[in-house]
Amino acid sequence: MSEQPILEAREVTKAFGGILALNRVSFDVFPGEILGIIGPNGSGKTTLVNCITSFVKLTSGTIRFKGTDITRKPAHKIADMGITRTFQIMRPYYSLPAYKNLVIPLFSPRAKRTGGWRGGGKLGDRNTVGIDILEEIGFERDSYVPYKMASALPTGYLKRLELARCLALKPELILCDEVFSGLSMSEIASMVPLIERLQMDGITLIMIEHRLRELFRVANRVMVLNFGEKLVEGTPDEVMADKSVKEAYFGSEEVEEVMTYA
């Protein structure tokens, strides 16, 4: 791949007290691809997202986005450059209706510049734009759902709302922190095409997942983290075939059984 990577992480290290949550992790993300990041619980996946989006500060290492060093930039500047994230524990604005939730990201400087998702540099009425985004992401426009309080929405819609909030910024890179977790099979089945559509629209995605089957279906490449270190990186097939991954991820005994399931 001779292409210029959209995101370069070099030797990213994060220590919480004496514990190394991330130990010299380096990787590239290329424009338009979906990079899956998997790993057992506590392997540093969410910390990595927090580091890239500057929600926690790196201990050492550098992160570059389209050639610019973003390591020490504050979180809102990073989002302003086009890197958005979803939260593993969903964080909607519970006291506002779903469509009003999108008014907030649409109020940001980046949305004003870009006009929001599908916007051509001009932002219309924020409520209308918000409902448009919600419709694209799977909220039925003519139903009552977009007008419901966020606190009354079921998990599936909240996950979509998280994604919608990213889209409102017209992002170039979305970091999805476990968008599939907590969803029923049918909800996941409808989420996968959505992710694929985002990729077709030219958005680069980093997906952190525990649901391997769905992830391996959509991801172009997969990186495996274990105890804060990068174990392997490669296409889903390569990763699935890798012996060390199996041992780290599933424990050594049940490898065969689980892999056939996955």
Next chain:
Amino acid sequence: MDILIYGTINSIALALMALGFALVYGISRVPNFAHGAIYVLSGFITWTLLNSFGVPYALSILITMVLIGILGAVLYQFVLIRVRGMAISEIIASYAIGLAILEGLRWGGFKGMSYTLPVFIEGSVIVVGIPVDYQRMVVVGLGILIVVVLWAFTHFTRIGLALRGMAQDERAALMLGIDSDIMALVSMAIGAMLAGLAGAVLLPLGNIVVESGYNVLILAIAVCIVGGLGSWVGAVLAAFLIGFAQILTVVYLGSHYQMVVALLAIILTLILRPSGLFGMQKELEERV
């Protein structure tokens, strides 16, 4: 040299004032804005016992400690427990209680210069050429004693260990069978007693006035913020930092600036290192 000695005394006095606040916040995450009021109240209770009821001094201090401890527990059990976890309500409720105590005392006639507690032991001692009265020596001794006792208490007793466990992670402590409400109650009682004790040893150095309640609250909070909210070690260290800074400003600029030191200390800490010297709060939670 006198800067060193007076600085040390002042620092230990500050640490005494702040420890109670730090302890309560560290364990139960309740910012006890009634701290200063409890400090002053203990002085007035001791004074009343001593002068109106003729109870011997030592005994009246003891009774005061018990009463103040009970007061702390009652405040927790009947007021703060109902608002725990709701930041706005916690602050307003504890602050309002503090105000009610202080202004109630003021209304009850406890004002002016007529209220003083006798020092424990008359006289003074010469420390490397500077006369220091015994009361200040008591402050230093007691300060060190309290730190040692607290350390031992939290490291070697069951309740102490439970308190530390709760300070680290309340939910985890709950799962290990530690009753967090009882522990918070205990912490509040101990915190109130610490405030009372600080009042009992520090107030003989001057008059008992209602205003000092606000001063003590501010100083305690300043010390705790500089040291990192919730950290006792940080609080002790910060007490020395602010204590010496205060003595230095008094010597070189004049005594008016003492309060400014506390305010500046808070603001500088918030700008430079919001988690304080030994803050336990994670960056993610703290810096928004």
Next chain:
Amino acid sequence: MGNGNTEQRRRERLDRGIKVRSDGLYALMSWRELAYLIVPRLVLIVGLLVLPLVMPGAYWQRVITIVCIYALLALSFDFLAHYLGLVCLGGAFFVGVGGYIAAMFNSSLSLPPLLTVPVATILGAVICTLLLLPCLPLRGVYFAIVTLMYPLVLARIIEALDIFGGTDGIMGVDSFANQWLEQYAVISLVLLFLFGTRRLVNVDLGLVFRAVKDNDQAVRASGMNISFYKAIAVFVASAMGCLGGACLVHIYMWAGISLFALDFSILPIAATVIGGAGTLVGPVLGCIILVPISELLREFGTLRIVFYSLILVGFVVFRSEGLMVYGERKYHQFQRWVKV
């Protein structure tokens, strides 16, 4: 309570039909619906405007003015606490800054009150915002602590350094041209800011404020600088406080350390909690109730503060919803017992 029947019954609350229909754009469909929306507002506006006329004597008219000044403070507290999650324990800080600025401009530059009040509002708000800036990026109790400290420390500095008139204060500040101007100026300011803030919290900028309170991390992830939005809100709130302070100075014709007094910090909080936190109208209502009571109790001195504090603790601890929330619910919904 206690008898077996209650377990089979529960309260059911239903929106009145007229509320369901008139909540949005359909408000103007009929006179009835129009009245449903407008009458409560009209009662408040007309009520406030008529108050000075029905008051017996100058003393009680003055009380109405004081009510309005406290109402501004309570509004500012309610706005910050319930739409941004910033608990301000130092309303007196805003009053003091605004008051001293107005007094100084008036006494040293001899500007008329008509000029000093706006100047003090804007300049005071800028100063307050700048002074509070360090604690804005932080969550938690820091804002409460710092706002608690400022009035106490500032009063002490003025006292100790003998600046701005020291303990004597600044005397001989001009009063408003006449009493009616004074009263109707503050009343209309209260109405202006009341409806202004109610509007503000519902426009897009206000939604951002509420989002900051709900969930600041998500706002940050949306590419917005939280401290900036908090600073705007603090500017608005401190402008209200400074305005109150500036008016107060011109009413009493004197600025002194008592501008930093606790009353200005604690009474607005009590009024907010009693009137209904988060409603913005509630605090004004709370002031209309509390301030006259406080005037009646003037002879008790500091006992008044004890009284507010205890009311406050009671309301907070028993999670009382406040008069306005209760009233709104009664107005919009009816309640009935249904068998389960």
